[in-house]
Amino acid sequence: MKNTPSHLSADARKKVCEALRAVLTDGLDLYTQIKVAHWNIKGPQFAALHPLFDTFATDQAANNDEVAERILTLGHLAVGTAKHVAKKSRLPDYPQDVTKDLEHVALLAERIGTLLDGMRAAREVAKEHADEDSFDLLTGMIAQFEKHAWFLHATLGG
Numbered sequence: 001m002k003n004t005p006s007h008l009s010a011d012a013r014k015k016v017c018e019a020l021r022a023v024l025t026d027g028l029d030l031y032t033q034i035k036v037a038h039w040n041i042k043g044p045q046f047a048a049l050h051p052l053f054d055t056f057a058t059d060q061a062a063n064n065d066e067v068a069e070r071i072l073t074l075g076h077l078a079v080g081t082a083k084h085v086a087k088k089s090r091l092p093d094y095p096q097d098v099t100k101d102l103e104h105v106a107l108l109a110e111r112i113g114t115l116l117d118g119m120r121a122a123r124e125v126a127k128e129h130a131d132e133d134s135f136d137l138l139t140g141m142i143a144q145f146e147k148h149a150w151f152l153h154a155t156l157g158g
């Protein structure tokens with residue numbers, strides 16, 4: 001008996017899971033980066049941005065769980081220790097000495113942009129291998145974080 005309810009071929013599942021693992025790694029990194037921004041932010045926009053960043057973190061944590069569990073559903077194992085993430089994340093590290101509100105907005109906007117690029121690339125892999133469910137999962141997450149990125153860009157006046 002195979003260890004997945006998926007109808008996809010072993011090769012397709014492997015390729016999709018490799019792409020999802022990369023998304024999970026970036027997402028776990030982004031979660032901690034958002035929390036650092038949530039904690040260290042100071043300035044006139046504090047009252048609006050402190051809770052907004054926590055909304056992003058909550059959404060990212062839920063997405064990480066969804067991606068990890070999709071990998072398991074497809075018959076592979078999730079990765080995600082802090083040490084793994086530190087080695088493999090595609091996001092630049094987050095400066096932990098920044099306090100200025102709009103600087104955090106710009107830093108998070110840049111990193112969410114990188115996360116979105118990775119999710120779009122993974123979605124292409126899902127499409128190539130006819131994995132409509134991973135495709136749809138990623139599409140929902142992309143739309144959600146594009147909206148979050150819009151809040152940040154609008155805060156910067158762009």
Ligand SMILES: [Fe+2]
Nearest residue numbers: 038039050054
């Ligand atoms: Fe908090």
